[in-house]
Amino acid sequence: MSHVCRVAVVVALVAGLSRAAADPMMEPGPPPGPPPFLKEVVPPKLVMEHQQEIGLRPAQAEVIKRAMNDAQQQLVDLQWRLDAESEALGKMLEAEHVDEAAAVAKFDEVTALEQQVKKQNFRLLVRVKNQLDAEQQAKLRALRPPRFGPPGPPPPHD
Secondary structure: OOHHHHHHHHHHHHHHHHHHHOOOOOOOOOOOOOOHHHHHOOOHHHHHHOOOOOOOOHHHHHHHHHHHHHHHHHHHHHHHHHHHHHHHHHHHHHOOOOOHHHHHHHHHHHHHHHHHHHHHHHHHHHHHHHHOOHHHHHHHHHHOOOOOOOOOOOOOOO
16 A cells, blocks of 8 residues: 555544544534544644644654554554444344344444544544644644634524
8 A cells, every 4th residue: 555545544534533523323413523622633634734834853754654654554454344343233233123132232343443443543643743842733723724614603592
């Protein structure tokens, strides 16, 4: 797999962390967005896009690339397992009568894998942040696009 392809996989999976943090079964309507603590870290893609602007040193870039490669290897394996278990759960749920205990057990497997994906993505975000000095972090926070979009109209009152 080429370096560019590996980076694309890692970036896509890191982006999935904020989407995976929301529990769509609990809230009606659009997902609530990323958890607030994610504003304290920066995605590797932002670092890559602004490496000259933030004065990223070659040693920092090497550590970040190594962390991304390590995460990518683990995330690809986890994603394959997650997709296989999700598919198996979907097949179980297609039955007219579902074995509740088996379905719940399979659901537990799927959610455990999702948790591992989140943890690996979070670990990468922390490792990237730890390679950046305070000035680089401040510059990247200023360059980061807003996570929640423009403010909308106030919610209707009942």
